[in-house]
Amino acid sequence: MAIEITRPGKYSLAVGTPVLPAAGTLGFGDRYKRLLDLSKLGALITNPVTLVPWNPASGARVVPLDAGFLLHTGLPNPGLKKVIRQYQNTWSRLSIPVILHLVGTSAPDMLRACARLDEVEAIAAVELGLSDDCTVADALAIIDAARSLEKPLLVRLPFFECMQLALPAADAGADALVLTAAPRGTVRDTASGRLTSGRVYGPLVKPMILRLVGRLRRQIPADVPIIGCGGIHSPQDARDYIEAGAVAVQVDAATWAQPKMLERIGRDLGGWIATRQRNALLDEWHPDMGTTEALQRRMPSEDQAESN
Amino acid sequence: MAIEITRPGKYSLAVGTPVLPAAGTLGFGDRYKRLLDLSKLGALITNPVTLVPWNPASGARVVPLDAGFLLHTGLPNPGLKKVIRQYQNTWSRLSIPVILHLVGTSAPDMLRACARLDEVEAIAAVELGLSDDCTVADALAIIDAARSLEKPLLVRLPFFECMQLALPAADAGADALVLTAAPRGTVRDTASGRLTSGRVYGPLVKPMILRLVGRLRRQIPADVPIIGCGGIHSPQDARDYIEAGAVAVQVDAATWAQPKMLERIGRDLGGWIATRQRNALLDEWHPDMGTTEALQRRMPSEDQAESN
């Protein structure tokens, strides 16, 4: 199976499995090796990278919510130069393509970043992240500069602004649209008692973004693929995005709660699961059980439970 | 306490308590009488009304989600004329002002509806609901027509479009902005297996709308009050909106899960709770217990529980 997740043309990216980790989820590819099988995913998307180093945000970073949470990291990273130096060997050894997530700060930054990125063979494509505060004009200038890249360019749109930005971004040369970055929200941090802002994650985000995907699929040119992202927590969630018109999906925070879920969604949509029969290869369809298999070892049998 | 929830001027509406039921929550004022004390709220907002009768939606209406649900009613109602005939006596007898929620269909509809609404003394103000698909131009035409009303005009903005519509709506003469209507989403209806659309309710909606309130409070003219609405499930949620710059709040779906919560939020923000001491007037701060008081009657005492 080869699925083109970017616009056909001079630069195009095909993946074997239409399931990717969202930027910020898996780090730079070296962290989750022991918890999931990256080869079951379509590509690795890296953590967000900026041209110059960024510091972590101060204050509350994680606030639990009902069936979700708020996260504000400030996108700390050591800057593009150092990231490339540190990880390009790791990336070369991966069996799947690497998509670098580049934070879209300004047009001049983008020109410089793209020149550097073109030199790195281990990077197959770039995903551009746009700020929530960015106007249509800003966005176009940033995309235009990033278009200097000689690799496929995916553009990830902010949640609230995506209806406005999608068509202009496609016209400006985005090879794929990622809908959307996690929505921003404000919550009361219970520890400090202060209102604090960040991104909101949880299953309830999915209905809103799924609708945006359905609507935008009917509005933007058919040759620009849409990649759905937001609130995916099960293979069925991922399939819903595909049905709504996405060519592939990105899974974000669910990976932290259930790392194997990302792999399981990859196996499912990548056609890796051949059977779902009971007593079929355990590793294939209960991949999350790892090596423990406590279930078999010690669970009270069904019958015992029934006779209580 | 008198809180002006609309722009000061020729027509203005003051309420005693900055807590209102969102449109669609309490019906037309006759249904919740036995479950909560309406006099503890600032006003009644009616179910949405259209100039001509609307039929209920077909297909799935309610789909449970994680910590929330999707609702699609189609806003069925017998049309403005019949609603007024049927309920104006009920409204006259209420001790709180009545705000009629009018669905903003078209400018000519609005002109006709407003002429009729001006005749009804029992209606203190009108809240205009705008469609999610409405362009800025449509919205302005509808608001402009509704401005013919000789009563205060609140405008409730759709979720995704509210950053774009807020300033134009204020300039066009909205006496208050309600932020926002419940966001639209698409989910898979488990019963039919089909993708289905509607509005999404649940606590996770609050962070996103709270942020919008905070941002828009800094952008729109200070004399146009903002009323916050979305995901309020506790007095603290309501206070968060006030801190973010709202002058009052609307509580929606939480009322169905815990009817007394709406009253409790009203009591809390309306200054009705004088004490929170144990053994204080039970009815005052456990209003949800109604007349049963099963807790006192039969709960195992704390000490028993501790000694298990």
Next chain:
Amino acid sequence: MKETQAYIERIRRVNREYQRLDLAVDDSLANIQAGQALLVRRIEKDYEAEVWDPYLRELWFPVEAQARSILVVEQRARQPFLPGQLLSIIGPVGSPIRLRQKLRNILLIAHDSSPAALLFMLSPLLARDVSITLVLMGAARQYEASHLPEALELIRAEDNLGWNDMVMTLGWADQIFVLGTPGEELASFAKILRLVRSRRTVLPPRFIYGMLQRQLPCGLGACHACMVNTRQGHKLQCVDGPAFDLTTLRLE
């Protein structure tokens, strides 16, 4: 219609699949009648510190009344309940079903649905010597019925929704109540109605009823999410229902 509290007084496993919960309820629920239901939410001592999943109240039809303030409900055995669990109840929701005065034979049909919503009328009807036939159709054929009164005639339909003696059963019945496929109730009613019409050409008013079991957001006529179309105009499941005359309900 009131919001009151109740607690789970006792839990009995009645068979492999089901348990029955005895609820100690408020006096205002003492006179609840067949067809009426409870909107239930589990609560903790501190009403504010709620868990929001599940969000909406569940619709529970009582299956039996024991003492004045004990209502029995039937739940899947795998649902975890504990004695002493506090409940918040809005009820009674809906209108009592209207049984004929001179009822001798009643036919109850559960299609793809647990028959629980039909069971509250069993004891009173058996006490009146009414003969009761319960037909389990579709997925409902798997319902374990060992705990139901022996006086009840129990029929498990065949694959095609028919059963032996169907013509006779339908001919004898003075009144029929039908439960339909969850999420597809109207389609399910339409099927059963076709089946009945194929055996009885004339269906008098108040002869065959469909009972709706949709989840109700408000339960008291405010939200209008439970509206149905009838030949007499729009009706609400939570106020006018749950039982609607199938010859007047618009089933498309």
Next chain:
Amino acid sequence: MKETQAYIERIRRVNREYQRLDLAVDDSLANIQAGQALLVRRIEKDYEAEVWDPYLRELWFPVEAQARSILVVEQRARQPFLPGQLLSIIGPVGSPIRLRQKLRNILLIAHDSSPAALLFMLSPLLARDVSITLVLMGAARQYEASHLPEALELIRAEDNLGWNDMVMTLGWADQIFVLGTPGEELASFAKILRLVRSRRTVLPPRFIYGMLQRQLPCGLGACHACMVNTRQGHKLQCVDGPAFDLTTLRLE
């Protein structure tokens, strides 16, 4: 670092406020050391049919190891657990704390926090005849400690964070580990550090550590939500921590 399953083997109430859970864990956790923790999620048999509230994994510091594959954790007694409950565990998370070789006196401080994260080292240290002082400060003064080893010297601080013999305790200590106020850990560390500095002018490296207990989204260095600033650059609580030398951690 692995994802494995465990189950709750036994539950013991150790006093009015706390219970201890014996977890039967995978062999890969057999060598977990003081400072390391588990990221825990309750699961059902069907891993996909999850409840998403709470969403993130909880950070559990073991307080004791029993048999090779039994880890004990301490939880509030009002948290409802049942024996047999299945858990999904990612761990061990973090790096072991670095105790001095020639440790004779160790000072443990819990400020507004349960001391649970410090308890795993008690048995090994007592076995080595190290004298241990545990100071409970602020809200931690309410911690019920009746179940802790008697050999432990327990001090409940006064209102102002000081205590009798503070100068002596601080003077004798070879090493200090501090837990801070949840959500305000850095501010809390700064306070304690000021207190210690006011009694000991020279703080050698690897003498006083703060142990972070923030909620960790990923727990393995991917999300960067747990980053802290140190004089040696950015570090991650989940990889380089949880213990950081308070003289190098940037506390503003």
